[in-house]
Amino acid sequence: LNFDAPTREECTVNRSLSNTPLQALDLLNDPIYVEAARVFAQNAIAHGGTTFETRMDWIFDQALNRQPGAEERSILRGLYDGNLKRFAANPSGARQFLSEGEAPFPRDWNPAELAAMATITRAVLNLHELITRN
Amino acid sequence: MGNQFAGDIKRRTFLGQGAAGLGLVALNSLLSPRLFGAPQAGGGKSKGVVNPLDFAPRAKRVIYLYQAGGPSHLETFDYKPKLAEMTGKPMPESFTKGQQIAQLQGQKLICLGPTHGFRRFGQSGQMICELFPRIGSLIDQTCIVRSMWTEQINHDPAHTFMNSGSILTGRPCMGSWILYGLGAETEDLPGFVVLVSQGKGGQMQPIAARQWSAGILPSKFQGVRFNSVGDPVLYIENPPGVSQDMQLDSIRAVNALNTLEDRSVHDPEIQTRIAQYEMAFKMQASVPGLLDMSNEPANVLEMYGARPGDGSFAANCLLARRLAERGVRFIQLYHRDWDHHNDVKGNIVFKAEEVDQATAALITDLKQRGMLDETLVIWGGEFGRTPMSQGGSGRDHHIKGFSFMLAGGGIKKGLAYGATDDLGYAAVENPVSIHDLHATMLHLLGIDAEKLTVKYQGLDVRLIGPEGGSVVRDILA
Numbered sequence: 107l108n109f110d111a112p113t114r115e116e117c118t119v120n121r122s123l124s125n126t127p128l129q130a131l132d133l134l135n136d137p138i139y140v141e142a143a144r145v146f147a148q149n150a151i152a153h154g155g156t157t158f159e160t161r162m163d164w165i166f167d168q169a170l171n172r173q174p175g176a177e178e179r180s181i182l183r184g185l186y187d188g189n190l191k192r193f194a195a196n197p198s199g200a201r202q203f204l205s206e207g208e209a210p211f212p213r214d215w216n217p218a219e220l221a222a223m224a225t226i227t228r229a230v231l232n233l234h235e236l237i238t239r240n
Numbered sequence: 241m242g243n244q245f246a247g248d249i250k251r252r253t254f255l256g257q258g259a260a261g262l263g264l265v266a267l268n269s270l271l272s273p274r275l276f277g278a279p280q281a282g283g284g285k286s287k288g289v290v291n292p293l294d295f296a297p298r299a300k301r302v303i304y305l306y307q308a309g310g311p312s313h314l315e316t317f318d319y320k321p322k323l324a325e326m327t328g329k330p331m332p333e334s335f336t337k338g339q340q341i342a343q344l345q346g347q348k349l350i351c352l353g354p355t356h357g358f359r360r361f362g363q364s365g366q367m368i369c370e371l372f373p374r375i376g377s378l379i380d381q382t383c384i385v386r387s388m389w390t391e392q393i394n395h396d397p398a399h400t401f402m403n404s405g406s407i408l409t410g411r412p413c414m415g416s417w418i419l420y421g422l423g424a425e426t427e428d429l430p431g432f433v434v435l436v437s438q439g440k441g442g443q444m445q446p447i448a449a450r451q452w453s454a455g456i457l458p459s460k461f462q463g464v465r466f467n468s469v470g471d472p473v474l475y476i477e478n479p480p481g482v483s484q485d486m487q488l489d490s491i492r493a494v495n496a497l498n499t500l501e502d503r504s505v506h507d508p509e510i511q512t513r514i515a516q517y518e519m520a521f522k523m524q525a526s527v528p529g530l531l532d533m534s535n536e537p538a539n540v541l542e543m544y545g546a547r548p549g550d551g552s553f554a555a556n557c558l559l560a561r562r563l564a565e566r567g568v569r570f571i572q573l574y575h576r577d578w579d580h581h582n583d584v585k586g587n588i589v590f591k592a593e594e595v596d597q598a599t600a601a602l603i604t605d606l607k608q609r610g611m612l613d614e615t616l617v618i619w620g621g622e623f624g625r626t627p628m629s630q631g632g633s634g635r636d637h638h639i640k641g642f643s644f645m646l647a648g649g650g651i652k653k654g655l656a657y658g659a660t661d662d663l664g665y666a667a668v669e670n671p672v673s674i675h676d677l678h679a680t681m682l683h684l685l686g687i688d689a690e691k692l693t694v695k696y697q698g699l700d701v702r703l704i705g706p707e708g709g710s711v712v713r714d715i716l717a
Binding site for chain 2 (some may be wrong): 108110112123124125126127128129130131132134135136137140177178181182185188189192193195196198199200201202203204205206214221223228229231233234235238
């Protein structure tokens with residue numbers, strides 16, 4: 107309902123298109139999105155090559171069907187570095203973040219790195235470009 | 241493929257701008273010549289497009305207690321002894337001939353008198369249904385309009401007409417117009433909040449989200465619906481392990497990326513998206529305080545008859561006051577199940593239990609806090625109900641005459657305005673149209689309804705429609 111699905115109580119010829127803070131809260135904080143972002147990050151690390159840059163390419167290719175531009179890379183790099191530092195300083199926070207949802211995360215991976223990468227995928231999954239078809 | 245089009249406007253966006261997107265251009269220039277006009281007398285500043293205000297405002301905000309389904313005026317505010325005498329007799333054809341009828345088409349039209357007693361309340365001695373003693377006790381502080389009429393006889397179009405002044409969907413609703421005109425007083429809550437409750441009648445009639453849509457206005461002016469049951473706002477907490485500053489970093493990154501996107505595709509919705517992510521972050525801080533009822537004294541909870549979070553009209557009335565305190569501009573509470581095609585006598589008892597105490601508590605509470613003078617409280621539905629019976633015990637939809645209650649900012653106290661005929665069929669004395677109500681509401685907020693327009697498809701769209709509405713000056717204090 108937050109995303110304009112009709113309630114089916116009456117017929118709808120044309121959905122109203124809304125754009126609300128409730129949608130933002132859902133996409134940012136709903137456990138299922140947090141889990142999806144984390145598994146997306148696991149896949150990026152597993153399949154997106156070995157460097158931050160190749161993983162960015164892979165994430166953008168999967169999510170947006172295009173490559174990131176230089177400014178986008180720099181914004182996400184900043185976000186990644188900041189979060190990596192904070193998660194490294196707070197490993198239990200990183201594990202809490204990674205434990206959201208039911209899909210298991212690889213225990214032998216560095217939790218701070220995975221959590222920081224999941225922050226990147228979480229940001230990408232919140233982009234207007236991704237969540238709207240228009 | 242976004243990159244290769246960088247700097248260009250995407251075809252789809254460009255075409256979209258033919259309809260909605262041009263609104264952006266219009267917003268910035270065409271639509272608000274008033275922004276560049278000479279300041280007018282009397283107004284005062286605002287954060288919206290009506291700046292300065294057209295008039296000195298009498299109210300800053302609206303709490304609209306929307307009784308959805310069509311409350312019977314004959315069992316609330318409109319006393320019709322003559323109709324009581326006529327119970328069981330045929331409705332005179334002089335009233336009904338050629339008039340629109342909903343479900344009673346082709347049926348024999350029989351009068352049904354008021355199914356509950358009325359008595360006098362207050363110094364003004366107005367006759368109010370005795371099921372509403374608490375509203376009755378405040379009658380000297382309110383204004384009852386007994387001469388409302390509308391154009392639409394079925395629920396959904398009648399709601400649409402009430403909310404947007406048009407029967408066509410896609411026009412901005414009144415809360416959006418007001419937010420557009422005046423801007424928001426609060427930075428950390430939406431300026432237009434919707435709450436929905438339902439009653440024991442269990443009819444569960446739908447209220448479509450279209451009823452609080454911004455329509456052709458930018459979508460940041462739309463109403464934001466809070467849940468009534470459970471958590472009013474979902475996912476207000478950060479994910480585990482994510483601190484406030486980490487959350488802020490993420491939101492800043494999302495907004496920075498969206499800003500880049502906007503630079504290449506020029507989609508006005510992206511600006512709204514960015515603003516809504518900022519709002520979401522602010523709401524994460526503000527909403528827990530809004531919903532923390534632990535600081536409400538027991539006597540206040542008791543006055544409303546509210547258990548916070550139970551989804552009742554009473555709980556929503558209390559939440560409405562808290563939203564009003566925090567500067568929300570337009571607060572619309574829908575209370576459903578007023579559609580009494582059967583057993584109006586029994587069903588209206590449920591409704592009275594649900595709304596009488598809470599409505600009176602809200603008005604009293606606002607008054608005690610010194611907020612009633614700056615808050616316009618409106619109570620009413622999308623239409624009224626027939627003086628003719630449906631199936632012996634119910635009443636059908638009725639558009640020719642029904643009642644509204646108004647109180648607070650700029651409204652005359654202790655007044656009963658207008659009247660229906662002897663049988664409660666049609667508004668005959670000082671009839672008030674929906675557009676008149678709109679014009680009056682905007683006037684009290686400092687807006688000239690004639691002038692609040694948006695260019696769309698070559699027309700100056702406005703809340704009061706092409707036909708217009710008049711401020712009901714007689715009910716202004």
